[in-house]
Amino acid sequence: MALKITVIGTGYLGATHAAAMAELGFEVLGLDVVPEKIEMLTRGEVPMYEPGLEELLRKHVAGIEGSTGRLRFTMDWAEVAEFGDVHFVCVNTPQKHGEYACDMSYVDAAVESLAEHLAKPALVVGKSTVPVGSAERLAARILELAPAGGEVELAWNPEFLREGFAVQDTLHPDRIVVGVRSDLAEKTLREVYATPVGQGSPFVVTDFPTAELVKTAANSFLATKISFINAMAEVCEAAGGDVAKLAEAIGYDERIGSKFLRAGIGFGGGCLPKDIRAFMARAGELGADQALTFLREIDSINMRRRGQMVEMTREALGGGSFLGKRVAVLGATFKPDSDDVRDSPALNVAGQIHLQGGQVTVYDPKGMDNARRLFPTLGYAESAEAAVRGADVVLHLTEWREFRELDPAALGDLAGTRLILDGRNALDPVLWRKAGWTYRAMGRPAA
Numbered sequence: 001m002a003l004k005i006t007v008i009g010t011g012y013l014g015a016t017h018a019a020a021m022a023e024l025g026f027e028v029l030g031l032d033v034v035p036e037k038i039e040m041l042t043r044g045e046v047p048m049y050e051p052g053l054e055e056l057l058r059k060h061v062a063g064i065e066g067s068t069g070r071l072r073f074t075m076d077w078a079e080v081a082e083f084g085d086v087h088f089v090c091v092n093t094p095q096k097h098g099e100y101a102c103d104m105s106y107v108d109a110a111v112e113s114l115a116e117h118l119a120k121p122a123l124v125v126g127k128s129t130v131p132v133g134s135a136e137r138l139a140a141r142i143l144e145l146a147p148a149g150g151e152v153e154l155a156w157n158p159e160f161l162r163e164g165f166a167v168q169d170t171l172h173p174d175r176i177v178v179g180v181r182s183d184l185a186e187k188t189l190r191e192v193y194a195t196p197v198g199q200g201s202p203f204v205v206t207d208f209p210t211a212e213l214v215k216t217a218a219n220s221f222l223a224t225k226i227s228f229i230n231a232m233a234e235v236c237e238a239a240g241g242d243v244a245k246l247a248e249a250i251g252y253d254e255r256i257g258s259k260f261l262r263a264g265i266g267f268g269g270g271c272l273p274k275d276i277r278a279f280m281a282r283a284g285e286l287g288a289d290q291a292l293t294f295l296r297e298i299d300s301i302n303m304r305r306r307g308q309m310v311e312m313t314r315e316a317l318g319g320g321s322f323l324g325k326r327v328a329v330l331g332a333t334f335k336p337d338s339d340d341v342r343d344s345p346a347l348n349v350a351g352q353i354h355l356q357g358g359q360v361t362v363y364d365p366k367g368m369d370n371a372r373r374l375f376p377t378l379g380y381a382e383s384a385e386a387a388v389r390g391a392d393v394v395l396h397l398t399e400w401r402e403f404r405e406l407d408p409a410a411l412g413d414l415a416g417t418r419l420i421l422d423g424r425n426a427l428d429p430v431l432w433r434k435a436g437w438t439y440r441a442m443g444r445p446a447a
């Protein structure tokens with residue numbers, strides 16, 4: 001009989017995983033503790049913007065016309081425990097308030113609430129990004145709490161999806177990593193992934209700590225690549241070099257690779273910043289803090305890019321105060337194709353200029369509601385054109401396709417001054433300069 005799957009937590013990770021599992025033919029039950037989320041998902045609506053996810057969900061959510069009916073949602077732990085053979089734990093692990101460490105309270109609560117109801121054999125599979133050592137601790141907790149005792153096992157199966165590509169990354173993962181303690185757990189996970197999702201993807205079987213570490217190591221490496229190229233941008237700025245050309249040239253070396261070498265205002269979002277901090281905190285607890293001191297530098301290079309963008313703007317405006325200056329900001333989310341504004345470099349830059357007296361007007365294709373909630377005192381406009389009207393300077397801070405497709409000539413007629421600063425190195429300088437704009441980008445010569 002086919003395995004029955006449950007997914008606990010319906011954020012970016014859980015909602016996508018649940019829909020993807022249904023797409024692969026499994027019966028899936030998703031759980032969340034937030035009633036509004038469950039109501040939305042049951043209507044086939046996604047609580048966040050993620051390309052392709054709503055379509056996938058509507059294809060499978062029970063009760064929606066023409067759906068397969070394979071996907072349902074609930075708030076009832078007993079129902080989940082009774083239904084599932086494999087339970088994926090997909091709740092979030094944010095940074096603790098005022099600390100670097102990871103807040104494990106949601107994972108702990110989810111595993112405990114589930115375990116208390118597990119009266120039949122099951123595999124609990126952690127997908128959340130957690131400090132190394134968590135799986136071992138949680139396995140012991142399950143053994144303590146589950147009525148089925150040793151018949152309930154834990155496995156760790158980190159998720160590598162990127163926001164904006166969540167559906168694609170879940171259905172076609174680069175690799176599948178599983179941390180297991182028994183042949184049965186491995187066999188069960190092979191069965192889950194013996195579907196199109198796993199075909200062609202390397203399947204790495206390992207122990208708990210390695211599986212947990214793969215995720216934090218991968219994110220640390222990505223953060224390091226971005227901060228490396230941003231450090232090169234600083235040197236280029238000092239030496240008059242062009243970091244975009246430099247990145248292109250070093251990227252041709254296959255050992256280096258061209259991805260994640262786009263210099264700009266740096267990384268943000270709900271993962272990379274908090275993951276490298278939590279990793280440092282955990283290494284400290286383990287007495288291995290020296291091994292990760294370089295991540296402090298990665299973090300600090302990243303954070304100072306935001307201030308450098310503010311200073312670049314000040315200089316471009318002739319120096320001095322921002323008082324009375326009109327600043328148009330294109331982009332609020334931490335990356336394009338997402339409505340996520342968590343730790344967004346774009347909003348940070350906009351906020352700094354606003355707090356220093358600038359008249360800031362922000363426009364973002366999908367992130368306006370979230371940005372308004374997080375930073376209600378900033379000015380907002382309903383289109384790029386409206387944001388740019390009368391501006392002394394335009395800042396391009398999130399590289400949405402919509403901004404690359406703007407007509408610089410038409411926009412120039414609206415702006416007070418044809419001055420654009422590209423914080424993402426993503427616009428075509430030739431195009432903008434041809435339309436009479438002064439175009440500047442981080443780490444590149446002025447003209």
Ligand code: UDX
Binds near residue numbers: 161222226267334
């Ligand atoms: C990341 C990892 O990529 C993913 O594998 C993991 O599962 C979760 O964390 P995500 O947070 O969605 O995914 O964003 P990502 O695409 O990695 O971008 C992170 C940040 O880096 C963004 O703010 C982006 O603008 C920035 N970035 C990325 C750069 O500044 N330069 C680059 O070259 C690439």
